[in-house]
Amino acid sequence: GENVGLHLPTLSVQEGDNSIINCAYSNSASDYFIWYKQESGKGPQFIIDIRSNMDKRQGQRVTVLLNKTVKHLSLQIAATQPGDSAVYFCAGSKGSYKLIFGSGTRLLVRP
């Protein structure tokens, strides 16, 4: 089956620095990936997505990189702000619209 997982459970960064959150997946058939942000007690919030025919996609302050060779996905947050503190999940899909979530990384932003 599909498996999407994260390397680090917690990432602590200084306010203003860039953050990089990583995710590995095992199923090469996955064709769509999304990054979600979840604040405590709330539902996931869409950040950015990328299809498997792309290797990079940029949004406002965020960039997602996809390396299909090593089955690796990353989320880069520029100029990290206190409001970015949350748990970040990557999720993957292989065409069924069904998303499989990774284990999550908690991002802590130090003032």
Add this chain to the structure above:
Amino acid sequence: GAVVSQHPSWVICKSGTSVKIECRSLDFQATTMFWYRQFPKQSLMLMATSNEGSKATYEQGVEKDKFLINHASLTLSTLTVTSAHPEDSSFYICSARAPRDLSYEQYFGPGTRLTVT
């Protein structure tokens, strides 16, 4: 646009009783809704996929007779936890897919915290 609501936001019930959680797409029609369960400090685990007008598709290991899902309209899906037990205490989250273009995007509700005493 693309707002999904859940009701209630939290509920406490006694062991052995049933609890119904509603998931509504407020400004779009959702042919497909998904139900997830999330335990503390863990990821979201898909429980079932709910299609309007048809039976839900449950993930392996999820008891369909315990977690009853009804998707009676294009804007409402319900999850009923029957004969709840303390181990059912969790954060239940729904999502809805807006059938536009070929988007895979799912819009998530705010979640429902269930505590079974």
